[in-house]
C-alpha cells in the first residue's frame with residue numbers, strides 16, 4: 001500500500017526555499033556546517049545499531065539532508081525513510097564532539113517532507129486523529145480518558161481480553177492495550193477551581209505546572225505526585241488554564257504549523273509564570289526548543305519563545321536545585337534508573353533524578369548498563385515504526401538488571417514502552433516515575449499509606 | 455531471477471542480493487548510497503554501485519568471487535572513520551560493509567588473546583574485558599566507533615601507543631578473503647613469530663588493498679596496577695616540546711604524552727567536552743604514566759621537575775577517575791571539536807623525530823600565515839606524530855584548494871625534517887602524491903608489485919595508497935578538478 005503521494009511543488013517557489021527544499025523553514029545550513037563527517041556519533045545511534053546502515057545513522061542523516069540542499073537528492077519516499085526512522089532520541093547530540101544539532105535538522109527535514117508528501121492511507125487517518133483531533137484538545141482527550149476508564153472499569157477490558165478480540169489487533173497495539181495505565185481523574189479537572197495550590201510549608205517559590213495532554217489523562221497520579229512533592233517543599237503550584245499540548249508529537253511528525261500554533265498558545269498561557277515545571281521529559285525538551293520553530297516563520301514570536309523556554313525546567317532538576325527534604329521513611333526497594341532520552345540527551349539532566357532516588361532511605365540503586373540508550377518509545381514512534389521500536393526495546397530490556405523491583409524514569413512515553421518491555425519479556429518490574437517514589441516516601445513518612453502496595 | 459523486494463532490473467544487484475540473502479542486506483538507491491560516498495575524508499566523494507552487508511566469511515567470499523568473475527570493482531568498509539579516503543568508492547565499487555559482522559567470538563584470558571569479527575568496535579573489546587582486569591591497548595581517538603577490521607587495515611595507533619605499540623604489535627592472527635575469493639588464515643593459533651615471511655605484518659596496514667579481513671586474533675593486556683595523569687600548561691610551544699624531549703631522555707616512557715596548541719585548545723574548549731584550559735596558554739601537555747604502583751609517584755615527580763625546568767605555568771594532577779576521563783574525552787574528541795570553530799578541517803598526519811618538533815612547528819606556523827588559513831595542532835607528541843588540522847570553509851571558493859596545498863606543505867615539512875607523511879591515518883587517496891616525498895619511483899614500483907601478487911586485476915580498492923606511475927602532479931590536479939565539478 002502506498003502511504004504517500006507526491007504533491008506538486010508550490011506554485012511560486014517561496015523566496016526562502018533552498019535548492020530542493022521548496023518551502024520556507026527548511027533545514028538550517030548552519031546546523032550541518034558544524035558536521036565534520038567524523039563518525040563519532042555512529043555507535044550512539046540505536047537505528048544504526050539495529051541496521052548497520054549509514055543512512056540510518058546520524059552522520060548519514062545529516063549528509064542526506066545536506067545533499068537535498070545541494071540539489072543532489074530530492075525530497076521523495078526514499079529520502080523520507082531514513083529521516084522518519086530516526087527515533088529523535090538525541091543520543092547523537094550527546095556523542096557529537098562538534099555539538100551538531102542532528103535532532104533539529106531531522107525535525108526541519110520532516111517539515112519539508114510532510115509538505116511535499118502529505119500522509120494518506122491509514123497512517124494519514126491515524127495521524128490526523130491523534131495529532132490534530134486529540135492532542136491539541138485536552139477536553140477531548142479527557143473524554144477519551146473517560147472512555148478508557150469506562151473500558152477498564154466496566155469489565156469490558158476483561159471481555160475483550162478473554163474473548164480473544166485482541167487477537168485481531170496488530171501485535172503492537174495489543175501490547176499497548178495490555179499495559180494501558182489505570183485512568184484516574186485528571187489534575188486539571190480536579191483543581192479547576194483553584195488558582196493556586198498552596199505550599200504546605202512557608203512559600204519559597206511560585207511555579208506553574210505543565211500538566212501535559214497524555215500525562216494528565218493516562219498518568220494523572222504522576223501529576224498528583226508532582227504537585228505533592230512541590231507543595232511539600234515550599235512551592236506554590238498553579239495550573240494555567242489555557243495551556244495545551246506541547247506540540248512535540250506534531251513537530252516530530254513534521255507538522256510544524258500545528259506545532260507553532262500550540263507553542264503560541266502555551267507561550268501566552270504561561271506568560272505570567274516565572275517558572276514552568278514539567279514532569280514529562282519529551283514535553284520539557286520541546287518547550288525548551290520553541291525558539292527553533294520561529295527561526296524563519298513568524299519570527300516576531302522568536303524572542304518570546306526563547307524567553308519562555310528559559311523558564312522551563314524538569315521537576316527533578318528543579319527539586320534538586322531549589323532543595324527538598326529528604327524523606328524519613330524507608331522504601332526498601334531495589335531500583336534501577338532509565339535515562340529518558342529527552343531528559344539525558346535533550347536536557348542534560350542525569351545526576352539530579354539519581355540523587356533524588358539515592359536520598360530516599362532504603363532505596364538500593366542498581367546500575368543499568370547503557371542507561372541512556374533509547375527504549376524505542378520516542379513519542380508515537382512505537383505506533384508508526386513498530387518493528388524498529390520493538391528491536392530497540394529488545395536491546396534495552398537486555399540491559400535491565402534482573403534482580404530489581406522497579407525501574408524509575410522521568411517520561412510517560414518511556415513508562416508505557418518499558419511496561420510493554422517488562423510484559424513482553426516476562427519480567428516483573430514495576431515502572432515508576434521518579435517523583436512518584438519521592439511522593440510515596442513522604443506519604444509513608446506521614447503514615448498515610450502502609451506500604452502503598454509498593 | 456528477480457529477488458524479492460529488490461526494485462531494480464540490474465542483474466548484478468539481483469545476484470548480490472541473492473548472496474547476502476535479501477533486500478535488507480543490500481543498498482542500491484541513490485538516496486541510500488549517498489551515505490557511503492565518502493568516509494572521514496570528505497574532499498573526495500563518489501557513489502558506490504551498491505553496498506552489501508554480509509554476515510559471515512562465506513558471504514564475503516561469495517561476494518568477492520562474484521565481483522571478481524564479473525569484473526566489478528569492490529572494497530571493504532568498516533565504520534568509515536578513515537581520514538585518508540581509504541573507503542571512498544572512487545571506481546563506483548561494490549562496498550562490502552563489515553559492520554554486521556560484529557561478534558566477539560572468544561576471549562582467552564589465560565593466553566591473553568581474543569578473537570573478533572572485523573566489524574567489532576575497538577572500544578567494545580576493552581569494555582567487554584575490563585571487569586576482568588584486561589584491556590585492548592591500541593586506542594585511536596575514534597575508538598568509540600571505528601572497527602578493529604578498519605584498525606588492522608590502517609594499522610591504527612592511538613594516544614597510548616607510545617608505550618604499547620600500534621595495532622600491528624597486537625595482531626596475532628587474521629582470516630583474510632583474498633581478491634579472488636580464497637579464504638586464508640595467517641598466524642597459526644595466535645602464536646606470534648611464525649617462521650617464513652611476516653604476512654601478518656604485510657597485511658596489517660595494507661589499507662584494504664590486499665584482502666578483506668574477516669576474523670582477527672588480538673593480544674589483550676592486563677590493566678596496569680596504577681595510573682596517574684597530569685596536565686601541564688606552557689606559555690611557549692617551544693618549552694612544551696622541549697619538555698616532551700626531556701621526559702623521554704630522562705628514561706621515562708609515559709603511557710601517553712599528548713600535546714595541543716592554542717588553536718586546538720580553542721576548538722576543544724568550544725566543543726562538547728571542555729575542561730577549562732586557560733585561553734591564553736600556548737600549549738598543553740597531557741601526560742599519563744602507568745605501571746606498578748611503586749614506581750609511579752617517582753615518575754610523576756620527575757616529570758614535574760622537567761616541566762618546571764621548562765618554565766611550565768601550571769601543572770595539575772587528575773584528582774579522580776572522573777576528571778581523568780574528562781581530560782581524555784576532551785583530547786580524544788579533538789578533531790571533531792574543530793567543527794565548533796570551523797566549518798571544515800583537513801587533518802594531516804606527519805611523523806618527525808621528536809627533537810625537531812619546535813622547528814617543524816615554526817614551519818607550520820609559516821605555512822599557516824602564507825595560506826591565510828588557521829592551523830591547529832594536536833599531536834601524539836611522545837612519538838612525534840603530528841596532526842596539523844587545517845581549518846577552512848569549503849563554501850568559500852578557493853579555500854579547499856588552499857587547504858589541500860597547506861596540508862601537503864605540512865607533510866613536506868615533516869619529510870624535510872627526516873620524518874614521514876603518515877603516522878596512523880594511512881595514505882588512502884589523500885596522500886598518494888606525497889608518497890613521492892619519501893619514496894623513489896623504484897621503491898613505489900617494488901610495492902605495487904607486491905600488490906600485484908595479491909590483487910592482480912586491481913579490482914580491490916584501486917587507486918589508493920600509491921601514486922599512479924609517472925603521473926606526478928596530475929593526480930593532485932585531478933583532485934582539484936573533481937572538487938570544482940562537485
Ligand SMILES: Cc1cc2nc3c(=O)[nH]c(=O)nc-3n(C[C@H](O)[C@H](O)[C@H](O)COP(=O)(O)OP(=O)(O)OC[C@H]3O[C@@H](n4cnc5c(N)ncnc54)[C@H](O)[C@@H]3O)c2cc1C
Pocket residue numbers: 037038039040493494529530531532533534535536537539540541552572593594595596599600601602603604605606607608609610611612613661662663665666667668789790878879915
Ligand atoms: C575523530 C577521528 C579520530 C581519529 N583518531 C585516530 C587515531 O588516533 N589513530 C588512528 O590511527 N586513526 C585515527 N582515526 C582514523 C580512523 O579512525 C582509523 O583509520 C580507523 O582504523 C578506521 O577504522 P574504520 O572501521 O572506520 O575503517 P574505514 O574507514 O571504514 O576503512 C578504512 C580502510 O580500511 C579498509 N578496511 C576496513 N575494514 C576492512 C577489513 N575488514 N578488511 C580489509 N580492509 C578493511 C577500507 O577499505 C579502508 O581502506 C581517526 C578518525 C577520526 C574521524
Ligand code: SF4
Pocket residue numbers: 044045046047048056057058061085086087088089090091092093102103
Ligand atoms: S536522534 Fe537518535 S535515532 Fe535519530 S539520528 Fe540521533 S541517535 Fe539516531
Ligand code: SF4
Pocket residue numbers: 034035036037038039040041042058059062095096097098099100102790793
Ligand atoms: S554529527 Fe557530529 S559526530 Fe556525527 S559525523 Fe557530524 S560532527 Fe561527527
